[in-house]
Amino acid sequence: MNTFPDGYRRPHPTGGKAIRLSRIADPVTMRSQIVPMDHSVTVGPLGPTHHTERMVRLLADSGCDAVVLHRGRAQQVSSTAFATMGLIVHLSASTSLGPDQDAKVLVGDVDAALRIGADAVSVHVNVGSATETRQLQDFAAVSRECDALGVPLLAMMYARGPALPAKPAGTTLAHLAAIATDLGADMVKLDYAGSAEVMRAVVDSTPAPIYVAGGPGRTDDEAIEFGAEVLTSGVAGLSFGRNIFDAADPFRVASSLADLVHRRAGTTAMARAGAPADVAALESA
Numbered sequence: 001m002n003t004f005p006d007g008y009r010r011p012h013p014t015g016g017k018a019i020r021l022s023r024i025a026d027p028v029t030m031r032s033q034i035v036p037m038d039h040s041v042t043v044g045p046l047g048p049t050h051h052t053e054r055m056v057r058l059l060a061d062s063g064c065d066a067v068v069l070h071r072g073r074a075q076q077v078s079s080t081a082f083a084t085m086g087l088i089v090h091l092s093a094s095t096s097l098g099p100d101q102d103a104k105v106l107v108g109d110v111d112a113a114l115r116i117g118a119d120a121v122s123v124h125v126n127v128g129s130a131t132e133t134r135q136l137q138d139f140a141a142v143s144r145e146c147d148a149l150g151v152p153l154l155a156m157m158y159a160r161g162p163a164l165p166a167k168p169a170g171t172t173l174a175h176l177a178a179i180a181t182d183l184g185a186d187m188v189k190l191d192y193a194g195s196a197e198v199m200r201a202v203v204d205s206t207p208a209p210i211y212v213a214g215g216p217g218r219t220d221d222e223a224i225e226f227g228a229e230v231l232t233s234g235v236a237g238l239s240f241g242r243n244i245f246d247a248a249d250p251f252r253v254a255s256s257l258a259d260l261v262h263r264r265a266g267t268t269a270m271a272r273a274g275a276p277a278d279v280a281a282l283e284s285a
Contacts, residue, residue, distance in 0.1 A: 013186055016150020021186065023119045024066035024086030024152070026262070029236070030187075030209040033261045034154070035059050035254070036068040036241040038090040038122075042101070046245060053077050055245050060085040062251050063258035065237075068122055068154075071108050075116055082117065088154055089113035091142060092124035092135075102129035102160045106138045110145040120152035120187075127176060128161030136183070143184035154211075155185035156239075167191075170198040174205040181208045189213055189239045192230055199233035214240030220247050227257045237261045 013021060025032035037055065040046050047055070056067055056077050066086035069077070074087060091108040094101050104124045113121045123142050125135045139155065146153040157176035159168040168176075170193045180188040188208045192215060193199040203210050212230045214223065223243040230238060238257055247253040258264075 013152065017146075017152050017186060020119045020150070021152045024088065025187070025209070025237070031261055031263075032065040032187075032209075032211065032237040033063070033254075033258045034066045034068065034088065034189075034211055034237065034239040035064050035244055036090075036122075036156075036239055037073075037245060038068050038070055038093075039241060040073065041070055041093045041095060041107075043096050053081060055250065056081045056085070058251055059244070059254055062254035063262070064254055065258075065261075066119065068239075068241075071112055071116060074118075079117065086119040087117060088120045088122050089116070089118040090122045090124070092122070092138075092156075100130060102126040103131040104135055104138075106142070110142065110149055110151050114149065114151065118151070120154055121146065122154035122156060122189075124156040124158070125179075126158050126160040127179065128159050128164045130161070132161070136179075139183050146186075147184060152186040153184065154187040154189060155180040155183070156189040156213075158191065167194065169193075170202055173199075173202045177202060177206040177208060177210060181206050187211060187236075191215065192226075193233075196229060196233040199230065199235065203234045209236035211235065211237045211239040214238070214243040217246060218243050220249055220253050223247065223253050224256045224260075228260055231260055 052073055059067055060081060064085060066088050068088045068090050071089050074089060091106055092104040093107040094104050104126060110121055123139050125139050143153055157180050159172045159176060168191055173190050173193055176190060177188050185208060189211045192212050193202055212235050218226060227238050238261055240257060244250055244254050
């Protein structure tokens with residue numbers, strides 16, 4: 001199998017996709033720290049009114065590469081907050097109040113995302129769910145639109161359904177990556193396989209760059225240690241959400257993980273010193 005210990009050496013998109021991808025990932029290695037914050041549609045507010053604005057600015061200051069938001073939420077954030085960090089607009093949704101949380105539907109389109117300045121869009125697909133067929137059709141439709149408009153597509157792929165185990169096997173994760181690749185995703189988000197060895201086999205099964213989800217809530221130190229373990233498997237990066245924005249010290253966790261993703265020596269001085277002043281204000285609000 002082909003491994004890439006020094007970063008990805010795989011074919012990259014060209015044209016508009018390449019330009020936009022360079023805003024959310026290293027254009028050579030495709031390494032990226034992506035922070036999903038699309039959870040509010042599913043579970044409700046993540047914090048007070050100003051939470052998103054302050055958290056987006058914190059993530060940018062910490063060295064993260066991109067944040068995932070729904071279109072309406074992104075429009076409530078000042079454009080200056082995205083000066084050094086990319087915006088990925090999420091197009092899928094379901095809520096914890098509905099009868100089937102796995103039944104993701106499209107709630108946006110690529111045109112609308114571009115109009116507010118998105119660098120990429122993302123879709124969530126629950127393979128194995130009762131609505132798998134429709135979700136795959138939606139994925140394919142968004143993929144075609146992305147190709148036509150030169151917009152990168154991040155596919156968040158999960159194996160979820162009544163007949164599936166809570167922790168997917170490596171072969172299942174490789175199948176999810178294959179689906180995403182075949183349907184045109186430029187970046188693929190997956191759960192962790194449980195070990196670096198199995199995850200590396202998943203990475204080696206697809207030409208698409210893989211970004212690993214943070215999974216269940218962890219302590220700050222556990223999240224950083226988990227990120228370090230995941231990155232030994234050859235993935236292109238991380239896509240940790242609640243383990244950053246719900247952390248005791250979000251700046252420390254975000255900056256430490258960003259350093260690990262981009263292989264910077266050690267952590268930043270600010271991470272060692274703790275959160276900046278605006279983080280303290282955020283946490284006390």
